[in-house]
Each structure stands twice: as C-alpha cells, then as structure tokens.
C-alpha cells in the first residue's frame with residue numbers, strides 16, 4: 092500500500108467487500124433468467140433430466156413412428172372412403188332434405204371416384220415398378236420412407252384430439268338407403284332384432300315410385316309379422332311418419348316368415364290430390380272382375396273382388412264411407428247384367444242417381460222404409476232359395492258346382508244375375524224397434540233384419556248375391572257379431588278407437604298392426620282394407636292401407652246414366668228402374684218359397700186339415716166360404732170350430748153371398764186368409780229364421 096487514495100464504491104454496513112464473487116453472481120442470475128437459454132442448460136439438474144428424456148425419446152421413437160404411421164393409414168383410408176362415397180355432398184343433400192333428388196348424381200360421382208382410385212393405383216404401381224426395375228431397391232425404400240413419413244405426419248398424435256369426435260346426428264330419414272348399418276341400427280333400436288343380430292339385404296335399396304324400397308331377411312327365428320306389428324317403432328327409429336312406412340311380409344315362393352319388404356315414401360303419400368276413378372273412362376265393366384277401388388301408398392291400384400263375397404264398410408262420419416261404397420257399386424252398375432237393390436238410410440243425395448238403374452231403390456229412414464227393406468230381404472231370401480233349387484236341376488256342364496258361373500249369371504232364361512244389395516247406414520235398419528211377428532214370435536224389425544242379412548251373407552254369395560253394407564256406427568251392439576262373422580271383406584276408414592277398428596276389421600287386428608283409429612282425420616278416403624280373396628298385393632296379404640279413388644257426384648251420375656243406357660241396350664233394365672212396381676212378395680209366401688214345399692205337402696192341424704180336404708180345388712177357386720157350410724159339412728160344434736180356426740190364424744169375416752132367396756150377409760172365411768194361415772203354419776214347421 093503506498094498511501095495513495097483511489098475512488099471506491101459505497102460500502103454498506105455488514106457487506107463483504109469481494110469484487111470477483113459479485114461478478115459471477117450477476118452472470119449466473121442473468122443466465123438462469125434468460126429467455127434465450129434453453130431450460131435444460133440452465134442448471135446441472137435440468138441438464139441431467141433432459142439427457143434422460145432424450146435417451147427415452149430416442150428409445151421410444153421407432154414405436155411412436157410405427158403407431159403414427161398406423162394412425163396415418165386409418166386417417167387416410169377414412170378420408171379416401173369419404174371422398175369416394177362423396178360424403179360431403181351427400182351430407183349437404185341430407186341436411187337440405189334433398190337426398191332423394193341428388194341420389195343419381197351421387198351414385199355417378201361415386202362410380203367416377205372409384206374409377207379414379209383404380210387408375211391412380213394402377214398408374215402408381217406401374218411407375219414404381221418401372222423405377223424399381225431401372226434403379227433397384229432404392230426406389231422401394233424411398234417410396235416406403237416417404238410414404239411412411241407422410242403417414243406418420245398425418246397420423247401424429249395431436250394434443251386435444253383424443254378418441255372419436257362426437258357428432259350430432261343429422262336427419263336420419265333416408266340415410267339407411269345408402270348405409271345399411273343405419274337400417275340395422277334402426278331395427279335394433281326398435282327392438283326388432285337383438286344387439287348382436289344383423290339383417291341380410293336381399294335387394295339393395297332401390298327407387299320405387301315416390302319412395303325407397305328394400306327387402307331384408309331377419310335373423311333366424313325373428314318374424315316378419317312382428318315387424319309389421321311394430322311398424323310404428325321402426326318408423327320412429329327411421330325418423331319417418333308411420334304413414335310413410337309400409338312393411339309387408341314377403342310370402343309365397345320368393346318369401347318366408349322372416350323376409351320383410353319395406354317401402355318408405357319420400358313424403359306423406361296421402362297428402363297429394365286424390366285420384367279419380369278409372370271406371371269413369373270405361374264403357375262397361377264386368378261384375379265378375381274386381382272393381383277398381385283405390386291405390387295403396389305406393390300408388391299401385393287395388394281392386395276389390397265382389398262376387399262370391401260381401402263387404403262391410405265402417406267409419407265415423409265424413410271419412411269417405413259413402414264414396415267407398417259407391418265405388419264398389421259403380422263396377423256393378425257398369426255391368427248391364429247386374430241387378431241392384433239400393434237402400435239409402437242416410438236419405439241424402441249421395442245415392443239418388445242410382446235410382447235410374449236400380450231394380451229396387453229406397454231412400455229414407457222411417458219405420459216404413461225399414462219394413463219395406465225387410466220385405467226386400469224376404470224377397471231376396473226367396474230368390475236365393477229358388478236359385479239353389481234351379482241349380483240342382485242344371486247339368487254339370489252348365490253348373491259345375493252349386494255356384495253361379497259368369498255364363499249362368501248372364502243367361503236371362505235362368506234369371507240368376509249377379510245381384511247386389513247395397514245398404515248405406517245399415518245401422519238405422521238394424522236398430523229399428525218396430526215390432527214384427529215372425530212365425531208367431533214377436534221380434535223387432537231390426538232383429539229380423541239382422542237375422543235375414545246374416546242368412547244372406549252366409550248363403551247367398553255363391554248364388555250370386557253381393558252384400559255391400561256401410562255403417563257409421565261399427566259397434567258390437569249395432570252390427571250383430573253373427574253378421575260380422577260372415578261378411579268376408581272389410582274396409583275400415585278412420586274410427587274412434589281400436590275397438591271399433593277391430594269390430595270392422597276383425598278380432599285382434601290392432602295387435603297385428605292394423606288399427607284404423609290411427610289414420611289421420613285429414614286423410615279422407617284412406618282406410619284399411621281386409622279383402623276376401625286376392626288383391627294386387629297378393630292373396631296372402633292380410634290387410635292393406637288403401638286410399639279410395641275419388642268419385643264426385645257428377646262422375647257418379649255419369650256412371651249411373653251409362654249403366655242405364657247399357658241396360659236399355661241389353662234389355663236388362665228391370666224393377667223400379669224400368670217403371671215396374673213389382674208387388675212385394677208376402678212374407679209368408681216367401682217362407683213357402685224358402686221351404687220349397689207346396690200347400691199339399693204341409694201337415695195341417697185340425698180343423699184346418701178338414702177344411703182344406705172339404706174345399707179341395709175350391710180353396711183356390713172360391714173367394715169365400717160361409718161358416719155355416721163348413722160346420723154342416725164337417726159336422727163340428729160351431730163355437731169350438733170358430734175358436735180353433737181363430738187359434739190357427741183364420742179370423743171369420745162377414746160377406747154377402749148369393750142364395751136362392753137373394754143376397755144375404757153371412758159369417759165365413761176368405762179363402763185367401765185360409766191359404767195364408769196354411770203357409771204360416773207351413774213355414775213354422777221350417778227352420779226358424781234364426782236357423783236359416
């Protein structure tokens with residue numbers, strides 16, 4: 092130290108003054124907090140850790156690389172699949188609900204992209220092969236390396252994208268047409284097949300009419316009938332209204348109990364304008380041919396066979412019942428050989444036009460109409476019995492079985508035309524409570540009508556009688572179950588509940604998937620048809636939804652006018668239409684016709700038998716026979732005789748008779764009354780009406 096003074100930094104109390112250490116400390120601090128220095132180099136510990144990590148990374152790199160390439164492969168395959176199936180376009184079409192319209196375009200584009208794929212694969216393969224031939228294995232290694240690197244980059248694990256992306260499902264409608272997995276899922280969701288079960292496509296989805304059709308086979312032991320039954324569940328799973336979904340079991344040679352034909356309409360098939368009846372365009376019709384009745388959801392025409400069957404139509408008011416009944420009638424009207432009985436208990440103008448063509452016509456809902464209708468039925472019963480008797484006499488060539496044939500029905504000498512009894516609002520007749528006496532039994536007219544209609548529905552179709560009954564009240568109290576059971580074809584338009592639907596269509600039909608109470612009120616003329624016999628849908632189809640053709644009044648009138656002209660030309664206009672007021676057959680006489688017995692064959696109680704014996708031919712030739720004459724001839728006691736005759740239905744009357752001393756008014760019996768009593772007794776020995 093020289094004692095010379097030098098400048099020095101300020102020194103605080105307690106601070107060690109060491110210039111070198113301070114500098115090192117400052118450098119260290121700067122290094123540690125610097126942003127540019129990598130963290131691994133900031134401390135010895137960090138460096139050790141980084142070295143370990145690097146070693147682990149190097150060791151795991153091949154594994155990561157392989158899994159990245161694998162993921163890349165999956166991503167690339169998925170991307171290619173979406174591209175080749177035009178996924179983006181299809182999704183856009185689906186979102187805008189235009190998938191059906193774009194289907195053809197999408198198919199064409201798919202095909203094109205498949206071709207591009209094939210071409211690229213072939214061309215790429217060829218180039219690599221040539222290069223390999225020219226330059227050796229290096230080419231393969233290079234292509235493999237580059238490909239693997241690209242795939243590894245594509246498939247590298249990205250932060251924040253674990254697993255599959257969840258997506259909101261778009262409209263499911265019609266997706267199934269392109270992706271059968273969607274259909275399988277829908278069947279599973281509707282619990283029609285199990286979780287591990289699948290469907291087998293018999294036909295690819297194809298365009299049919301305004302919708303898509305597909306046929307599938309259910310897994311073994313699953314039944315097509317269950318799919319039909321749970322149509323609504325399936326419709327829900329496919330996200331369509333059940334009215335748009337038609338499901339049928341495929342039967343016959345090409346089908347089996349597990350084969351289902353489905354058809355899904357693009358939109359409500361019954362929302363379109365109604366279709367007019369094709370009958371308007373024909374000159375005449377053959378009653379033996381099924382009558383054009385309506386169309387099914389697919390727009391296929393459905394005809395209704397009428398001959399050899401009877402039809403019941405039921406619906407709540409204003410659903411198209413009369414329209415349906417008139418369609419059935421129209422086919423018969425256009426056949427000049429068919430005979431019509433038309434009873435309109437609604438008494439509207441719907442049936443008026445038929446008056447000009449009907450053998451018998453009646454519109455009204457009073458007791459007198461009901462009684463007149465009863466007489467029609469008696470007349471028809473007698474007619475049917477006459478037909479069967481006549482058929483017995485015909486040779487086997489003309490009449491091979493106890494059934495009317497087309498030739499027989501058109502032969503005027505046989506007088507067995509196809510005869511239709513068409514009744515609108517039949518419940519009015521069936522509910523009528525006017526008392527009538529039948530074979531000494533008191534009944535209501537309604538009961539008697541029920542009995543006769545049942546008999547006719549049971550026995551008359553083979554004799555050429557067709558019953559077409561429509562009712563607004565298809566409940567069990569109104570239409571006797573005996574009658575319903577023998578009406579072969581049923582058509583149920585919308586009704587109030589499934590019970591009413593079953594009453595029209597038959598027991599348990601709702602559990603088989605046929606319930607007309609589920610039809611929409613706006614769907615006028617749409618109903619469930621359970622045909623008796625074969626329709627276009629096939630002989631085995633239990634029931635089908637049909638929308639009847641539309642036949643407004645003017646078309647109906649035109650058809651009736653044509654029917655009249657045809658009958659005039661053929662000379663087959665009869666009954667009321669021809670101006671003939673044919674007297675109605677007396678009920679008792681009809682009963683005689685039923686039995687086929689003549690008066691002589693009837694076993695009579697006394698004293699009637701003695702009276703008949705005594706009168707002989709006089710029974711027909713004389714008009715009146717005095718009581719005194721009978722008492723004397725038969726040698727009976729007058730009071731007892733009078734009482735016994737009264738009990739047998741013969742009431743005495745007073746009439747003027749010519750005697751030697753002049754004209755005298757005496758008590759006696761009208762032979763007509765005696766004859767009526769004989770017939771009445773004869774018919775009571777026949778099977779009662781309920782046994783008919």
Ligand SMILES: Nc1ncnc2c1ncn2[C@@H]1O[C@H](COP(=O)(O)OP(=O)(O)OP(=O)(O)O)[C@@H](O)[C@H]1O
Nearest residue numbers: 365407408409410411412413414615616639640641
């Ligand atoms: N196939 C159809 N297409 C379109 N509309 C129809 C069809 N059938 C019936 N309608 C319409 O439904 C309405 C009722 O028809 P209709 O008179 O035949 O019914 P209804 O059941 O007989 O009625 P009501 O019980 O009063 O006798 C009519 O306005 C008719 O035009």
